[in-house]
Amino acid sequence: MYLNYFGLSDNPFSIAPNPDYLYMSPRHKEALAHLTFGLRESGGFVMLTGEVGTGKTTVSRKLLQQLPDNTQVAMILNPTLSALELLATVCDELGIAYSGPQASLKYFTDLILGKLAANHQAGINTVLMVDEAQHLLPEVLEQLRLLTNLETNREKLLKVVLIGQPELQQLLKRNELRQLAQRITARYHLLPLTSLEVKAYIAHRLSVAHGDVSIFSQSTLKAVHQITGGIPRVINLLCDRALTLSFTKQHAVVKKPIFFAAAEQILGEDVVRQRLHSQRKWHLIGVFLLAIGCGYGLGSLYV
Ligand SMILES: Nc1ncnc2c1ncn2[C@@H]1O[C@H](COP(=O)(O)OP(=O)(O)OP(=O)(O)O)[C@@H](O)[C@H]1O
Ligand SMILES: [Mg+2]
Secondary structure: OOHHHOOOOOOOOOOOHHHHHHOOOHHHHHHHHHHHHHHHHOOOOEEEEEEOOOOHHHHHHHHHHHHHEEEEEEEEEOOOOHHHHHHHHHHHHHOOOOOOOOOHHHHHHHHHHHHHHHHHHHOEEEEEEOOOOOOHHHHHEEEEEHHHHOEOOOEEEEEEHHHEOOOHHHHHHHHHHHHHHOOOOEEEOOOOOOHHHHHHHHHHHHOOOOOOOHOOOOOHHHHHHHOOOOHHHHHHHHHHHHHHHHHOOOOOOOHHHHHHHHHHHHHOHHHHHHHHHHHHHHHHHHHHHHHHHHHHHHHHHHH
């Protein structure tokens, strides 16, 4: 391993969700603020979407840590369930005892509504969090909506946090789910990191592992954004491989060619070539537009 060579105490780019490495970029902070605000509102649903690997699950874990003590949370991590299985899982998560043979949608719903009312009486807020919610079937989502129907004059007794990839937004546009869509009081779409945020992200992860961002040259840091599109999980994978390759070649600083080689190993040559090409294309379009703008400006001076 490269740890000793680079003076690191730990693997800075592991993809394990270690909270020590959490970097709250402005986007991640904003996402967290939206969810926190949404849960305080009276409505039933809040939603966090984002491309694969942008940090949705990471943000949801942070949200869990921040919820007030008087909150009981039910987590659904694998939502490829039928409506009946979903309700049974909610019962498991909320510690509700049930007997298998009587199981029906009504049986489970009554048990859960009873628990929500009891929690409310005891001053406990109940939150249901569903990760990977893009996999939920429309009828299961509708069942979730029915659970949020129980409400006092002021608020819903169950708040639901839906977290998922962009397909979740498409799913909620379906006609049969419009009632649920109307009940979403806060939504946030987590975008990838910007070029500056990528640098700060890498610097942060290295500093937690007692390393320094100068392990990567400045031009490599730029290239990381270019090739990964600012997706944290991809940044981790490529930076880890780049450190391994640099160590093998005994280069104390990760330079661009090593980083590109690492990217080709993980993403494939085609993908890397394509991303470099599209970046160059935009650069040329920018130069072209600038030239037209300058020409127009100069021309108007002489008219
Ligand atoms: N804000 C962050 N700070 C530190 N590491 C992060 C952050 N966001 C993402 N990561 C890293 O990227 C990895 C992927 O993040 P996460 O699992 O939260 O993404 P996701 O959006 O839930 O992905 P998926 O769409 O596959 O469910 C994490 O394991 C972590 O290593
Ligand atoms: Mg996730």
